[in-house]
Amino acid sequence: MAEAFVSTEERAAFIAGLPKAELHLHIEGSLEPELMFELAQRNNVAIPFASVDEVRAAYAFSNLQDFLDIYYQGMGVLHTEQDFHDLTAAYLVRAHTDAVRHVEIFFDPQGHTERGVAFATIIAGITRALDDARARYGMTSKLIMCFLRHLSEADAEKTLDAALPYLDRIDGVGLDSSEVGHPPAKFERVFARARTLGLKLVAHAGEEGPPAYVHEALDLLKVDRIDHGNRSLEDPALVARLAAEGMTLTVCPLSNLKLCVVDAIDAHPLRTMLVAGLRATVNSDDPSYFGGYVNANYLAVADALDLSKDDLITLARNSFTGSFLNDAEKAKHLAAIDAYA
Ligand code: HPA
């Protein structure tokens, strides 16, 4: 019999100390309104908000595109190496507070280079903060460069070219932004080149797009992980395949709620995924915009679905098993979860 929690407080306390990895986090989506204002002032950038409260009030979305419009606008305050450092450092403090031991961070270079920010500036700022977190907290990290799928594959190819001098600091490539109408097939060649460069491969698929996009991410892009993947559940053969292949899904409950991928948090498919044998993980996606960092995501979905201690342990174990750490590092973290449990 799975051990049940008697209260939200007991569940929250268990989640708070549970060692975990975060595998789906857009660093630009961790930009809190307070820092947005600070950077706007520092860089003399105009933003269309008069106060932090006004910014938060604008965070009401009815779909992915509603969010993306405001997300690209928000990242416009990021200009200098120090800005990218401060953004990343602020996230890492929050992650450390949430017992995150390892993080795999997405960044969107095209959202910055198109505004005239140099690739070197982005990488230098982010990696300085990552290196500090390793020294300070022992927190390890991987960096994943995402291609914006609403732009062309040629643009993605140029972005991969620009990344070549920094491949010692970039571990993988991903695919994000507006999903419907921009299927994985559009990026087959650039993903193939990334693969020959030894990069790990992930793609957002099945967030708003159909199960066919998840099939394409697997068959054409040959991804190592699927980001979101919710709509896979509409296709039983796909579910069986994902389970058989031990494919990790990076699920983001509060994001799904805020972007109306689910109608209510108690309608979230996370339990269904676990019951189907899918290697689901819990992540925050864009925590500043969606109302919570990783532990808030664990707690919201665990409360709504009445997840047991065993379920939470499975989710935390999946986060390390599905990470891009090596086997020895994974084993160390899994042992720490066992010791905690
Ligand atoms: N989906 C697609 N693109 C994104 C997301 C997301 O959840 N967050 C940031 N870019």
Ligand code: ZN
């Ligand atoms: Zn995402």
